[in-house]
Amino acid sequence: MYDKLWLIPFFPLLGAVINGLLGKKIKNEKVIGAIATLAVAASFGVSCYYFFNMPGANGGQHYAENIVATWMSVGDLQIEWGFLLDPLSAIMLLVVTGVGSLIHLYSIGYMHGEEGFYRYFSYLNLFVFSMLMLVLGNNALVMFVGWEGVGLCSYLLIGYYFHKKSASDAAKKAFVVNRIGDFGFLIGLFLLYWSLPVGSRSINFMEIAQNAHLLEAGGIVVTVITLCFFLGATGKSAQIPLYTWLPDAMEGPTPVSALIHAATMVTAGVYMIGRLNPLFAMAPDTMMVVAIVGAATAIFAATIGLAQNDIKRVLAYSTVSQLGYMFLAMGVGAFTAGIFHLMTHAFFKACLFLGSGSVIHAMHHALHEAHSHDDPQDMRNMGGLFRKMPITATTFWISTLAIAGFPLLSGFFSKDEILWFAFASPQGSPLLWIVGALAAGLTAFYMFRLVFMTFHGKQKTTEKARKHLHESPWVITVPLVVLALLALVGGWLGVPPLIGEIVGMANSFEHFLEPVFGGTQAVAHGTHALEWSLMGISVGIAFVGIFVAWVMYIKNPELPGKLAGSLQGAYRVIHNKWYVDEIYDATFVDATKRLGTFLWKGFDVVVVDGIVNGFGKTAHASSRALRFLQSGLVHNYALVMVLGVVVIVGFYVLR
Amino acid sequence: MDNTLVQLAMQSVNFGAIMPSLVLVCFGMFLLLVNVFSPRGKTTHVAWISIIALVISGIVSLSAWTPAGTPAGAGNTQFGFAGAVALDNFATFFNITFLLAAGLTILMSDEYLKREGYPIGEYYPLILFTTAGAMWMASGIDLMTIFLGLEVLSISLYVLAGFFRGQVRSNEAGLKYFLLGAFSTAFLLYGIALLYGVAGTTNVAEMGLYFAKNSAILGNPMTIAGMLLLATGFLFKIAAVPFHMWTPDVYQGAPTPVTAFMSAGPKAAAFAAFIRVFVFGLAGLQAEWTSLLWVLAVLTMTVGNLMAIYQTNIKRMLAYSSIAHAGYAMVGMVAANEIGLSGILFYMLAYTFMNLGAFAILVLAGREGEENLTLEGFAGFGFKRPFLGIAMTIFLFSLMGIPPTAGFAGKFYIFAGALKAGYVWLVVIGVLNSALSLYYYLRVMVTMYFREPSEDFAWVKMHAGAVVSIVLAIIGVFYMGIIPGAVMEMAKLAIF
């Protein structure tokens, strides 16, 4: 029954091969798009079939493996091309193939008329294939194949508009940073294999789970191993300090950002920690690091998000921030909550990206018609688009409410669960909760800033361009609607018991993942009253964020500009007494915004990029210095050889 | 003539033990004659006959393969010439590697030689002789056979490196290679002399037995010095730091297919002899040579990768990268266990595929006179020549060691062997180095795909031979990456 698991990654691979080899000949965009979309949809179908026929549904083993062939055998270590179906991979499968097929459909409309249409779809299918290998692999090396594959496809797709230098630089940066992460992954894997006692050495996930207890819990070994794996995760999932590639990755086409840099690939790190949860659960020190890095990334990226004017960059920093939430959840032992947020985030963030893509598409078209050279991605050029693009705007609104944690939408449930665990789990602390809640408030603020600047207020486009603004075609809006619906109701899968008791629903998500995380999941302790009040506070903070955004960008859109001016002359501030409340709010917010800008320009660009580039520069400089040894003169070469002989022989003989 | 002498000679003669090389040598001599009677500039038939020779030699080699499960003594291993050679699984595995390297080289050479204006038929017999020399190195049990194999190989390569006699670059490559090669030969010989002095024999097997019986000799400074000087000679051919200085210059100056061949065949041959002599004959000194190789492997990897970063000529960059790859393979030598050593065998075969594939693309992409091999010249190559671009990407990925390619599997085996032997830091350095290597491989890909094409690459002609060799290399890279098990099993059988 489970011996057809290989079909899931097979279809996208087939699609990639067909489009890659024949795409140039087919030429018809509709056919190419259909092949690619159907390939992913077929995988989605198979995934659904398996989802409804999960192993262990009627008791027994909760996972099934499908071993296709032996890959490598090293001594007693057998590595297979094998696939693993368990609740965790099943959820990821649905997310990847489901969101993936929608984005493929969307891409048909979005990429219409682009040069290299077939190439795009071929890469995109190849990406889905790699992602499915990553998710389905039954051992760490098959996962690593996918891990590298998604990196490669991300690289190819970020650099899709290769004639832009920024795009190719961004692609290279993404690839290099990812490889730093991969280095951590490999070292972690080697160390894990090496430190397990002989006889129980394995890199099969299920066997790792069984044998993890043979390592010393909380010991230095398991801590180092998990830290190495976490380093891998920070690279792939854009956490501090390896996050800078993700905002730059927005140079790629927007559907790519939606699929790879929001919904699927960047969550691979979270998934990997979930996969290795027995190991991580044994290393409290690592868990603490994960939680702290996650929380820090969440607030840090949210702060930077305040200062961005490029619509996609706001979303990019928002993604980094939300990934921080997921790591925070993993770090406090709330594995289910982390995966839950991964899923809901995939819905609303994909929707947001696609929505922004729809806006950019329309803006681009309009500006092009009007012969304007304004940046179609700059929010300062938008405004009042709600009437022009009602479907896009509505779906965008829903997703924004979801990400802001508006009660009873999907983001509310998942974020709230994370915050609750951050506070009340044994590994949690009130400090983590405060940071998380603050980040939630900032998220609400900058997301609504985005919505207000884009869809409301005064139209800032020229009259001429405005005529050409219109709603996108159905291939673009259908995925938006579906994703918005999911963002609306997806949260009800994982209703927390607190609300579940009232409405009479169980937390089916947690129940479903029970076999995977049952043994390692942290248990949060606290009274109902505490839980209610924390929930209330975090929602309140979010509302404050929304309110401030409303004040600044709708009620009084001149305020920020005015303030900027008035800050220069302090006396004018005192003069305008009747604005004092708003000013107070706005100066506070303005200061935060300045902090955001500072962090972005200062820390992000100078420090992190500096370090990453610094390594490159060091290598380059040493290469440059070393090459002068290669003088091209035979007697110098001979001298080096003799020197080598003398040193070697001297060392051994005189020793 | 004394009758007993003839009988004595005939007793030790076993042509079965040198059959694969014998086939090559006979064909080589035949081709020398063919060349005499061929019209000027017509060499295609010579190339094809030499391919036939390689195929026959391959079949003969494989017929000596002893499959797994054969009871001891019932295998196909052939000994001969008073213990001077053995055609065992080890030799056979390497023979196949050499033959593949030679075959891919010949496939990409024909049109290239014509384009560059040197359609000289003697090129092919020289390649065949080189391959035969490599085979003697791999199957030699006697240091004399190994030494002479090495010399046949080297002398042919001196000629091949300087083959374009009208080009200063090629002359220079040949002359540099010759001077430094002869210099290193002197050290190698001195090492052999010292070992002969302490063991009383040049036969590796007898030497091993003698050392095992009289372990006191192992502490003799002459033994250690002999071992080190011998290692020097092999390390020169492997291009390990600090004996690597010739590599970039010679690789850059030699005709591209010759460079391709040099980076795969002779390097594998040197490793074969290295393993045979050190693991077989000098096992008693393992502690000494592993600690030496540990240091040299780290140096080799790091220097190779670091120096490659600054290069703008792709051929020269690949030369440095080949130094780095030799460093990775040396890690397996340090491990000196079953996985590590068979990992070297595997890696050499994998390297043959990926490196020759990459060079085949350089052969096609170059302009007459070896122009346009700089990084800049490759701008936009991936779009103008999609097939070659994708192929190059695959080879580069394999060289980087990204799964599921042969390069990854090879590195994996070697590092796994080193881990098993407990060299954790060596593995960490190795993995770090392969992360470093990405820096320059990636630059090629970035130029190929993310730069506006400055040329139309109209001169790139897809020759059948080169395309076949590229396709074969791609198949090899993926086969050994996706199902490396089969090859690895063979490599394990090949390690005694």
Place this chain on the structure above:
Amino acid sequence: MEKLFFYLVALVAVGSGFLVVKCRNPVNSALALVNTFFCLAIFYVMLHAPFMAAIQVLVYAGAIMVLILFVIMLLNLGSEAHKRFTHSLIGGSIMGVLMLFLVFFFVNRGEPTGMRGNITDGLVDKIGHTELMGRTLFTEFLLPFEITSILLLVAIVGAVILAKKEV
């Protein structure tokens, strides 16, 4: 007496070896090298290897050195330009001294301990060196001997290809 003779010849050998390195004119170097070869041939005779002595003179001094001299004449090479006191001169000399020191060290400390064969001076005188060589060469070392033929073939073909003027 034998010892004295040895030291005398050794002195000549080292002296002419030094001249090979020192002489600025390649022709002089070559002649000094021939001289060294003759000295070595004398040692071979002292070591009861008359056949080796003969081919030392014939092959080395006769063939190879003539070839080298011929090429020197062909290229009409004059003396090397007056050499500056370069780094390679210092480096080379230091390396040479270090090398000598090392080699002395391990040769002095080490002992040639290899297994003894059954060839004695008496046997060599009785059977004859050439025959002993021949027996070993064509039985035990037949394959290396055959490989040598290929080696020389490769060298001839290579030399012809390289030195030929037109294609």
Place this chain on the structure above:
Amino acid sequence: MVSIHEYLMLSAILFSLGTVGVLIRRNAIVIFMCIELMLNSVNLSFIALSHHLGSMDGQIFVFFVMAVAAAEAAVGLALMITFYRNRESIEVDDINMLKW
């Protein structure tokens, strides 16, 4: 009776002389002659050891070394001639096109 060590010492001196020559001379032919000197010193070691051990192997090896030296001389000199034709020099300082 001259001891084996004396022969080995002499061989070492000649070997080092040859090495120094390779390192300090500029003329490719002289460098090659110095390499020949090194090979010959090894030959002396071989024959002395062969005599000392009473086995023939060392002398056979010398026989092959001579063949190799001859082959190398042929190819090496041919390479020098071609180089000379193109550059009018065989000083190693002029063999410097390929570097860095």
